[in-house]
Amino acid sequence: MTIKKKTKDLILDAAEELFAIRGFYGVSIRQITSKAEVDPALASYHFGKKKDIFEAVMLRRAEVLNRERIQMLDDCIRRAKPNPAPLNEIIDAFTHALLNRSLKGGDGWRSYFAIIAQINNHPELGGVIMSQYFDPLAKKFIAAIQANMPDSQDEDLFWCYHFLSGALTLTFSGTERISKLSAGVCSSSDLDAVHERLVPFITAGFKAFDKQRN
Amino acid sequence: MTIKKKTKDLILDAAEELFAIRGFYGVSIRQITSKAEVDPALASYHFGKKKDIFEAVMLRRAEVLNRERIQMLDDCIRRAKPNPAPLNEIIDAFTHALLNRSLKGGDGWRSYFAIIAQINNHPELGGVIMSQYFDPLAKKFIAAIQANMPDSQDEDLFWCYHFLSGALTLTFSGTERISKLSAGVCSSSDLDAVHERLVPFITAGFKAFDKQRN
DNA sequence: AAAATATTTCAACATTTGTTTAATTATTAG
DNA sequence: CTAATAATTAAACAAATGTTGAAATATTTT
Numbered sequence: 475m476t477i478k479k480k481t482k483d484l485i486l487d488a489a490e491e492l493f494a495i496r497g498f499y500g501v502s503i504r505q506i507t508s509k510a511e512v513d514p515a516l517a518s519y520h521f522g523k524k525k526d527i528f529e530a531v532m533l534r535r536a537e538v539l540n541r542e543r544i545q546m547l548d549d550c551i552r553r554a555k556p557n558p559a560p561l562n563e564i565i566d567a568f569t570h571a572l573l574n575r576s577l578k579g580g581d582g583w584r585s586y587f588a589i590i591a592q593i594n595n596h597p598e599l600g601g602v603i604m605s606q607y608f609d610p611l612a613k614k615f616i617a618a619i620q621a622n623m624p625d626s627q628d629e630d631l632f633w634c635y636h637f638l639s640g641a642l643t644l645t646f647s648g649t650e651r652i653s654k655l656s657a658g659v660c661s662s663s664d665l666d667a668v669h670e671r672l673v674p675f676i677t678a679g680f681k682a683f684d685k686q687r688n
Numbered sequence: 689m690t691i692k693k694k695t696k697d698l699i700l701d702a703a704e705e706l707f708a709i710r711g712f713y714g715v716s717i718r719q720i721t722s723k724a725e726v727d728p729a730l731a732s733y734h735f736g737k738k739k740d741i742f743e744a745v746m747l748r749r750a751e752v753l754n755r756e757r758i759q760m761l762d763d764c765i766r767r768a769k770p771n772p773a774p775l776n777e778i779i780d781a782f783t784h785a786l787l788n789r790s791l792k793g794g795d796g797w798r799s800y801f802a803i804i805a806q807i808n809n810h811p812e813l814g815g816v817i818m819s820q821y822f823d824p825l826a827k828k829f830i831a832a833i834q835a836n837m838p839d840s841q842d843e844d845l846f847w848c849y850h851f852l853s854g855a856l857t858l859t860f861s862g863t864e865r866i867s868k869l870s871a872g873v874c875s876s877s878d879l880d881a882v883h884e885r886l887v888p889f890i891t892a893g894f895k896a897f898d899k900q901r902n
Numbered sequence: 903a904a905a906a907t908a909t910t911t912c913a914a915c916a917t918t919t920g921t922t923t924a925a926t927t928a929t930t931a932g
Numbered sequence: 933c934t935a936a937t938a939a940t941t942a943a944a945c946a947a948a949t950g951t952t953g954a955a956a957t958a959t960t961t962t
Contacts, residue, residue: 481939495812499714503920513941518921520939592810594858598709633885637855644808644854671847675893682892683885695909717950727911732951734909 484510494585536607542571558621562677587646594643625685698724708799750821756785772835776891801860839899
């Protein structure tokens with residue numbers, strides 16, 4: 475016997491799923507509350523404005539995700555001490571929690587990442603959350619890379635990070651186009667396959683800017 | 689003395705700019721026609737439904753862009769004959785027109801790419817246009833890579849292409865977050881800097897899956 | 903020139919939008 | 933139990949939504 479979910483979470487669950495498909499402006503509060511089987515007025519009562527619902531959806535999972543990723547990054551750095559952490563381990567630490575949740579986290583997480591992919595390309599909406607939760611981690615990540623590649627230029631590393639971010643983002647969006655393009659080549663639903671390829675790909679990309687090694 | 693623009697183009701220009709900022713659902717027909725300084729009914733008259741306006745916006749530039757990119761790819765393959773085209777040239781051919789238009793094409797092109805970044809992560813909207821104009825090129829591109837790396841596995845190459853696509857997409861979106869993150873490191877508006885880094889980064893990523901070389 | 907077609911205008915339509923108000927029911931605290 | 937607080941309901945609001953129709957104006961064709 476499962477306990478009854480609270481209204482707040484019912485609304486967030488419904489909002490999460492709908493925002494993932496149609497974006498912020500493509501979803502009405504009535505659609506959300508209807509899917510949550512709840513009175514429309516409860517959305518305002520519990521969260522305030524529509525934007526606040528959206529931010530609540532983002533915050534709910536951002537916290538746990540952020541904690542996991544920082545932990546992995548710290549672990550990987552501590553393991554390697556006093557040497558700098560290996561490049562591929564840094565990149566794995568940065569991406570592992572994301573890919574893992576996206577694959578094994580269930581529908582809620584899948585929706586969540588679809589939203590992340592949207593707002594990552596859309597300044598107006600996710601500005602606050604993204605910079606609050608993701609940017610600090612990004613800086614930590616770049617710093618770890620810098621320790622591994624001390625002779626590389628900051629500007630190069632920044633762009634490399636940028637490319638990594640884009641590759642990750644698109645992977646999460648789960649577009650149908652991808653599976654159509656790859657028809658017969660592979661099943662894009664098997665996200666384990668991504669992990670085996672993303673890390674080597676990105677690692678090699680970073681190493682191309684390692685002055686010491688080249 | 690400049691000639692007066694036709695109504696159709698006035699609407700498309702306004703729509704392009706607005707869609708880029710707020711997405712399909714975030715923009716109303718009245719906002720579009722108001723910016724275009726044109727009667728709201730003219731949108732329906734010239735284009736039909738709202739979705740048709742969106743598709744018209746996409747088509748207008750997709751054609752010229754597609755032609756340019758196919759041309760560059762063919763040129764690069766022909767130049768190298770009978771050998772396979774070099775990896776970095778293939779990738780440059782794939783990205784050059786995009787980055788060039790994005791940098792030097794003016795505001796219209798910038799808006800256009802922002803929309804591309806949105807729909808690339810959003811199946812419902814850009815499915816038709818993307819698969820009509822971009823997927824054929826993607827296949828051509830992957831085929832060229834395959835010729836260069838005959839021993840590599842199809843599945844690997846597909847994913848590498850996927851990562852490239854993501855990196856490109858995020859670059860075009862022009863998010864403010866990027867410039868905040870890179871504060872003091874570099875000016876993200878200088879897209880020439882991207883080109884110098886994207887090609888080596890992606891090339892190295894692909895080469896990581898070159899069985900022959902490794 | 904007149905006739906035919908293309909474009910533009912203005913007004914209106916039925917829905918849907920986000921949000922608020924006041925009344926009612928559940929839950930918790932004293 | 934009683935009082936106080938929290939949560940839910942139903943109704944209503946003005947504003948904005950996409951789209952259409954018929955009349956008026958431009959443009960092109962004959």
